[in-house]
Amino acid sequence: MLFLTYWFVIFAVAFYVLYWSIPVARVRVGLLLVACVVFHTHFAGPAGVVPVLLLGLITYLAARSQNKKACLAAIAVCAFALVFYKYSSFILTSALSPISPEMAKTVTEWVQEHLLPVAPPLAISFFVFEFVHYLYDVRKGTAPLKSPVEFGAFAVFWPSIVAGPIKRYEQFVPAMHEGARSVSQHDVAIGLIRVTIGLVKKYVADNLTAYITYSVSLYDTLPLATRWWIFIALGLRILLDFSGYSDMAIGFARMMGIALPENFRWPYLAANINEFWRRWHISLSTWSVTTSTSPSVETGSESLAGSSMGWLPLPSAVSGMAPRGTSCCGASTMGWDWPSAETTARCWGGRDACSPSGFHETGFLPGSSP
Template sequence: MLFLTYWFVLFACVVYPLYWLVPVRAVRLAVLLSACAVFHTHFAGPAGVLPIAVLAVLTYAAGLTRSRTFCSLVIAACVLALVFYKYTTFLLVEVVGAVRLEWRDSLGGHLHDLLPSAPPLAISFFVFEFVHYLADVCRGSPSIKSPLHFGAYAIFWPSIVAGPVKRYQDFLPAYKRGLKRVCAHDVAVGLVRVAVGLVKKVVADNLTAWLTYWGPHFDKLDVLWRWYFIACLSTRVLLDFSGYSDMAIGFARMHGIVLAENFRWPYLARDLASFWQRWHISLSTWIRDYVYIPLGGSRCGPVRKALNGLAAFALCGFWHGASWNCLAWGIYNGIGLTICSTYRRLLGRVGDGLATRFERYPQVAWALTLLYVGIGMLIFFYPVERSLRMMGLLLGGTGS
């Protein structure tokens, strides 16, 4: 958690007073860009900055040319960079290694020598923002002419690590307004958001400590405690992630820049579709706009719609982490969403009856949604086999 480091406290103590006290746009821009560069370099290191810088320069240049071919090539380069840094080990060791077990160790050993120990910091966010930018430029949106404005969009420090995934059409006007004028109201609202995020993080970190301790002993818990474990796990994910988003939004606001909301009370959703409109909104709308709709969305019949949804959610899961369980979690949500959107048509009168019941008793729909999401968190956090066993244990029995 980069915002909870003392280095960051010192960083913020230097950056904000400079930004607030000099009401000159050019100086503010210089302060903001320097802060972004320092923040990114400190946490990513030179090896993490270089690939992002190369991709950013290519993206900026492609945007300027507005050439569909060049933009497509750079989109491909961004995606390949993401695959190379984040997924090579998984694809070769887990996928190819699953085919020939003896390759697994040798591939793992070779890759360990060839690849950096960790992918460049937040490469997933960078790539998604660059792809969005180029795709929209290809569709006719204006490109960003100023390299400084593009730089600020690309490495805006509050949103580097955990989003929200920015849309440049929204970001640029907000950012220009922030450079022009940041008022006490912005700072106060930002501070409150940061404080809310901090409180969420404190609770989430306590839950993390508890879950880390009890996770390996899940089998030994009694059934009620296992359900309590699921409740804590779900709460922890929400508070951790939305807390981080709150802080990012708050810190941006303290620059006078309004970022889009990323969470809107997702655990109050009454169905999965609504849940995904409230959970990590910037990511789910990105996937909708740049994967689901280009695949055909809901326009090509129910089967294709279901397959498109599954593909989009598989990608969503895989984006969260290069592992089988993240992929499975994405597919699990895709299946849930498909069921949610088709059960009425597929089950005929029974489906209609169910839908009427859910409308009459929204608490039931809400509880089922929460249950589905909560159980899905097991898949997200634990290897698939173990998470399936944990799901079984929720119904009773012992682990042995």
């Protein structure tokens, strides 16, 4: 966990002491950008930083031009980078294994050795999601960021790199400047409390991970009640892990006077899968919906019904409810690839992503009124 290393503790203490001591808002924003670059460079290394910097530069220049074709091309580059770094091995193995398992292994190993880094660039999915959302908004007519410092601080904001929340630049940049002008003691106190809550969640999640790993090795000998508890513990671990990171990100940002959007609202208490999606990884769900033609899904008080994304190569251009549901399902399933590129993650994400589409088409799911 990046937030529990000695290096990060020293980094965070030094950053906040400097940030709170500097009286000039513009200098604070510059310090934030430098800190973001240092943070990402330390944990990602050169092989992880260079692709992100290139994608960021392409995104910034394409948006700055306000040319729709340039924005579309930049979106395609970002999508290709995500597929290349995260899914090349999976695609090659899936495509070549039916022909020749030996050839699939040879080609995949060559690509991994000569073309791919040891691991995908840190948070490549996160960066691509934010860049795509930014380019989409600019392509719709929203004014782009002119300042490279503002764009850089938005793009590489260190608290949210690990697991979100996914930010919207039209909300984040004003909040960043407001925080740079004035950070109250109340903001710092609330931020510290939120970081502490996140740390506790991560501690519990890590212990549940150890318990689950040990129990699975004995699964065949365990009684039914214990097996059910393992199933419940797995669900708790996933929630506590994701929401713990989000709590820490929100807390660290609040200590700078910056308010990030909430990301989890007790999702396991939802009455049905549609409501679950309004509570679980809210920023990712919002991204999925707003980058497709969506069913009537709402996040908090903000209705996202009827939003459309003409560039997405899904059946959204076809009129009717079913294509809209298909488009949302496709975008949401892609979104679930963020935490994992494994087939099991895609199946889990696809099930949860397509269920709201079914809710939209039929108006009924178990746990809701027909």
